[in-house]
Amino acid sequence: MEIGWMHNRRQRQVLVFFVLLSLSGAGAALGPYSIVEETERGSFVANLGKDLGLELTEMSSRGARIISQGNKQHLQLKVQTGDLLINEKPDREELCGPSEPCILHFQVLMENPLEIFQAELRVIDINDHSPVFNEKEMVLKILENSPLGTEFPLYHAVDMDVGSNNVQNYNITPNSHFGVLTRERNDGRKYPELVLDKELDREEEPQLRLTLTALDGGSPPRSGTAQVRIEVVDINDNAPEFEQPIYKVQIPENSPLGSLVATVSARDLDSGANGKISYTLFQPSEDISKTLEVNPMTGEIRLRKQLDFETTMSYEVDIKATDGGGLSGKCTLLLQVVDVNDNPPQVTMSALTSPIPENSPEIVVALFSVSDPDSGNNGKMISSIQEDLPFLLKPSVKNFYTLVTERALDREAKAEYNITLTVTDMGTPRLKTEYNLTVQ
Structure with missing residues (x-):
């Protein structure tokens, strides 16, 4: 791959503004499929042959294979049966962290003839983590003349699970002087606040020890505890x-x-x-x-x-x-x-046919995808190739494109073409990426 800036060359734009994910409804799609995390390697997900309406021999003869994002291959395709299988045991927390839903996007590529299908796999959370307090003991100094109903923030518990399997509520024991409220932040995290329910008297009880418990919403629920030590203060009343x-x-x-x-x-x-x-x-x-x-x-x-x-x-x-x-x-x-706008567009080549036969109209030469993680205009893109070449760019599904011949080619007239794919975003300043390929 060669990436750089090219000047003084006329280009023609072959695609209007392209916004990531704006074509999510276009083209052929499979699924969606779903599994629970920790599913064993080799487990069955779906039969792609049946979903695609193909005979068993077609999966092999057409060169069916899975294209996954990233370096890890979470799925494998058994072309003899058309079965889609788990390639490695999925850990939802490792794959997606706190994000929900946890979606793995992949494509099914048919090489002969060239055809691509979008698909996604949802990894469903299980309640395999308990709430944990980073602070095992919390110390609060509270004035003995604090009014009833005064609230005091406490450290929250952390749970790697998501949704209902994350922390849902807190309780505190014994609660002769205090209760606890479960609050929720904008991002959905639950945190506790101690509430004074009964007046304090330092001379009678200068210190109180309480146990704070965090409960998640699993079935059965998991829990974690921390100690809360209250020191009653009779001075410094502000x-x-x-x-x-x-x-x-x-x-x-x-x-x-x-x-x-x-x-x-x-x-x-x-x-x-x-x-x-x-x-x-x-x-x-x-x-x-x-x-x-x-x-x-x-x-x-x-x-x-x-x-x-x-x-x-x-x-x-x-x-x-x-x-x-x-x-x-x-x-x-x-x-x-x-x-x-700090990210240039990225070009990912999925398939390339070279050499190509002469005297054949509209041959698919290459299949590639473009992406830009920026947002707004910074993530909108324009794709183009040189104007003086007998090739066209055509949008495929989602963020994929095909490079096809515009007419039948003549090897005796020209035996080799050097093509530059140029992808430019619409940010300020504009960033672009060039991908060079040779077709014989």
């Missing part, structure tokens, strides 16, 4: 309060390291050490810890790692302000990553 509960900011994905994301600010009416505030990220995920850092004195939040819109489009994290007496308040930072 906790830090943020100027605003939610900070919403946008930042381009190409912002340099150290860029200022936002500055949060809290105030504390107490004086001396009890009024001195320090800022921290409250229970950040591993990715957020690598991406953002907060200045404990000023509340400035800056970038630690390069952003990538195609990997993560937004971040949500709580910022905790703690005073010298151990009291705290929190706010939420909602960070939206703004896409920039």
Whole structure:
């Protein structure tokens, strides 16, 4: 493959704006198929011969094979029977992480004659993980004169499963003084908040020990626990309060390291050490810890790692302000990553016929696909070849194209053609990719 910029050459556009996934309903499609994760290798998924309406001998004679995205071959085709089988035991969490549904896209390619079918396989989650608290013990300092109904944030549990198999609710025991509420974030994560139900008295009970339990929605449910230690405080009667509960900011994905994301600010009416505030990220995920850092004195939040819109489009994290007496308040930072055109189009060649016979009209020379992970105009693409060649580009299914001869060719007139496939996106600045191939 040769990729580069070419100048001073006339081109003609053979395709209008192409948006990824906009042609999902076009062309032949199979399935959808589904399996549960951890299905054993060699397990039956479907009979493609039956779904395609082909006899058993046709699957072999037509050169049927599976084209999968990525390096791993999750599926295999047994051409003698037409059966689609599991090639390796699927782990939904490894394949898709927290994303749901977990869809593996693949194609069925017939080489003779050339024909392609789109298909997808959904990997269904099973409840094979229990909720886990990263903090096995949480310590809260609570004023003895805190009003009833006051809420205190607690660390949430993490469950690798998705949907109903993820954490659904929390409970706490014993609950003579406290109850627990299960809250939900915009991304669907459930987190607990401790609620004061009965007045505290430090002189009577200066410390309380509770057990926080997280339950998922599996059948039967799995659970995880953490200890909560309450230290009742009889001084420092003002906790830090943020100027605003939610900070919403946008930042381009190409912002340099150290860029200022936002500055949060809290105030504390107490004086001396009890009024001195320090800022921290409250229970950040591993990715957020690598991406953002907060200045404990000023509340400035800056970038630690390069952003990538195609990997993560937004971040949500709580910022905790703690005073010298151990009291705290929190706010939420909602960070939206703004896409920039930083990905050139990609060309993937699936089939190439060379040499081709002369004196035959409209021969399929090549089958290839194009993609661009950017969004909006940055992901729209135009494909073209040189104008002075007897070849045409034709859209196939989804993001596939075929390169065909425009007319019957004459080997004695010309025995070899050098063709450059040019794919240009519509971003600013425009990025393009060139793919060179030789046809004899």
